[in-house]
Amino acid sequence: MPKQWPNRKSQLNITTATQRNRTGNPSTLEIPLNWLKSGIAVLLLPFCFVATQSFLSAFSQTSASTMVIGSAELWFFFIGVLLWLIAFFGLPRPLFIYVLGHELTHAFFVLLCGGKISEFKVRSAGGHIVTNKNNVMISLSPYFVPFYSVMVVGIFGIAGIFVNLSDYHPNSILWDNFGFSWSWVFYITIGITWCFHLTFTGWMITKSQPDLKQNGTFFSLVFIYLINLSILCGFLIIISDEVSLISFIQSVLDNASSLFKSSAQVWRSLIA
Numbered sequence: 001m002p003k004q005w006p007n008r009k010s011q012l013n014i015t016t017a018t019q020r021n022r023t024g025n026p027s028t029l030e031i032p033l034n035w036l037k038s039g040i041a042v043l044l045l046p047f048c049f050v051a052t053q054s055f056l057s058a059f060s061q062t063s064a065s066t067m068v069i070g071s072a073e074l075w076f077f078f079i080g081v082l083l084w085l086i087a088f089f090g091l092p093r094p095l096f097i098y099v100l101g102h103e104l105t106h107a108f109f110v111l112l113c114g115g116k117i118s119e120f121k122v123r124s125a126g127g128h129i130v131t132n133k134n135n136v137m138i139s140l141s142p143y144f145v146p147f148y149s150v151m152v153v154g155i156f157g158i159a160g161i162f163v164n165l166s167d168y169h170p171n172s173i174l175w176d177n178f179g180f181s182w183s184w185v186f187y188i189t190i191g192i193t194w195c196f197h198l199t200f201t202g203w204m205i206t207k208s209q210p211d212l213k214q215n216g217t218f219f220s221l222v223f224i225y226l227i228n229l230s231i232l233c234g235f236l237i238i239i240s241d242e243v244s245l246i247s248f249i250q251s252v253l254d255n256a257s258s259l260f261k262s263s264a265q266v267w268r269s270l271i272a
Contacts, residue, residue: 037216073187076188077190083192103122105141106129106141140215144201153190166182201224
């Protein structure tokens with residue numbers, strides 16, 4: 001059995017955080033920030049529905065021959081996914097590797113937002129960073145940025161400047177019996193690291209993470225789902241010859257229009 005995930009110590013934005021002095025003006029209506037974020041999350045739900053519908057439609061439009069038989073990239077990507085699922089459910093989970101990527105993602109977004117990091121700690125039992133800045137992107141970034149997939153893309157991207165990674169090398173492995181291409185390694189590794197991100201994200205969400213509570217759990221879940229779905233849609237557009245960015249955007253607009261018309265009909269029937 002994997003280790004029980006402990007309460008991860010979250011110390012984002014505690015070193016120089018200051019409380020704003022509030023003047024007790026009775027005529028000023030103050031709305032709690034988490035209430036506002038929950039309202040935004042409710043407004044995002046229709047877009048989540050439309051985006052999900054468009055993704056499933058685009059996936060179904062891609063022919064089986066393109067997705068399964070004719071696409072070596074997807075074959076190796078799904079091999080990577082399968083390998084990681086076997087490891088995740090059958091072997092001890094690499095908590096230190098996950099925590100390291102989690103905290104490094106926090107740290108990267110802190111620096112990206114102009115903040116400073118005064119402490120950075122990573123252990124298998126949990127990790128934290130101490131910084132003078134915190135916002136939605138900083139606190140939720142590890143849940144929608146596949147850190148190790150980004151690293152893989154960067155490494156292979158740099159290597160691709162010097163070597164043609166798509167070249168096929170016949171009779172080069174297993175005693176000269178099989179061919180080999182570095183692009184296969186790339187797609188297998190992307191499958192492993194992306195599935196690593198999705199499985200750990202899903203698993204950690206159930207552990208009452210302080211990152212989610214900081215922005216309201218409902219808002220955080222909607223935001224994380226929408227960003228991850230957007231990344232998945234982008235990946236489908238890149239690897240599929242039958243789905244383009246323009247056609248996908250048109251599908252989103254068409255589905256949004258259909259949802260609006262259906263909602264309007266339901267509303268008219270209720271008030272009639």
